[in-house]
Amino acid sequence: MSVCPRCRQGPLELVRVSRYELTVKKCDECDAVWAATSAPSRETFVQFQLLLDILGETELDTPYEVIEQL
Numbered sequence: 451m452s453v454c455p456r457c458r459q460g461p462l463e464l465v466r467v468s469r470y471e472l473t474v475k476k477c478d479e480c481d482a483v484w485a486a487t488s489a490p491s492r493e494t495f496v497q498f499q500l501l502l503d504i505l506g507e508t509e510l511d512t513p514y515e516v517i518e519q520l
């Protein structure tokens with residue numbers, strides 16, 4: 451299991467926001483996200499909520515599914 455480099459607690463998951471066919475790496479604990487192709491680091495995360503804000507969505511309207519634990 452990979453541990454989030456930001457909060458050093460949460461497990462990293464590969465999740466898919468099906469509405470956008472967007473796949474990202476996400477921390478289950480602090481909701482930091484990274485591009486699916488990048489190596490997670492403390493410097494490069496964005497908040498999942500910010501990503502949704504940019505897309506004009508809320509978490510309720512934008513369900514995502516966990517593809518696998520990293």
Ligand SMILES: [Zn+2]
Nearest residue numbers: 454457477480
């Ligand atoms: Zn985290």
